[in-house]
Amino acid sequence: MSTLMAYIAGLLFGLGLAVSGMTDPARVLGFLDLFGAWDPTLIFVLGGAVVTNFFGYRLARRRPHPLFAAAFQLPTRRDLDGRLIGGAALFGIGWGLSGYCPGPAFASVAGITWPLVAMLAAMVAGWFLARALPSQG
Template sequence: MHYLSTLFAGLLFGTGLIMSGMANPRKVQNFLDIFGTWDPSLAFVMGGAILVTAPGFWFVQKRPAPFFYDMFHLPTRKDVDARLVTGAALFGIGWGLGGLCPGPALTSLPFATPGVLIFVPTMLVGMTLAKFAALPSLKALNT
């Protein structure tokens, strides 16, 4: 049941990204272009997503465990460090310039648009490089 619920959640998320336009790089870039061709419609998408998700998240967090898994997997760190700020800044800059982030990019793969076909492999290379760059600090934590 765990795999079916994960598949359903992924399909629902991907469908929402496609239907809302968040998988369209132009729409995302126009949302961020406040002084140019600004399109505020994604603000309503995000607001609607928060209104739908917040009560569900609150309800699930009151449970001792998720419905189809034995425990919650939530971040334990609460501090804000340079690595987090740098990563968030790079993510935001990349999203603003390219109009894509990992979720919408993977959702857009079946459409095989040239931008997505360049973005996804580049993203995977970047994720791999980031993983290897983090290895020394992870090893230091374990010693």
């Protein structure tokens, strides 16, 4: 049941990205173009996500366990290491260059383009690189 719920959550996330226009890399690049033709649309999408998460997280934490799992799976590490900072920097650079982050990239696979292929290939290469680097945790 938890796998089905994860699948449904992923579909809802992808649908939300598509409806909000965040699968369009031009819109994301327009948001990042602060001194050109700036497009503030992404602020409203991000703001809606923050507000929804703020209240949803508090409601969920009042429960003894999730609806379809035995326990909550929350991260326990709170330190910042080179892998985290490096990964965040690479994520930001890739997002800024391509206009795609992983969610919109996967939601856009139906309309595959060469920039999308390049971004997905770089993301997969990053996964393998992250596995090859020694973990400090």
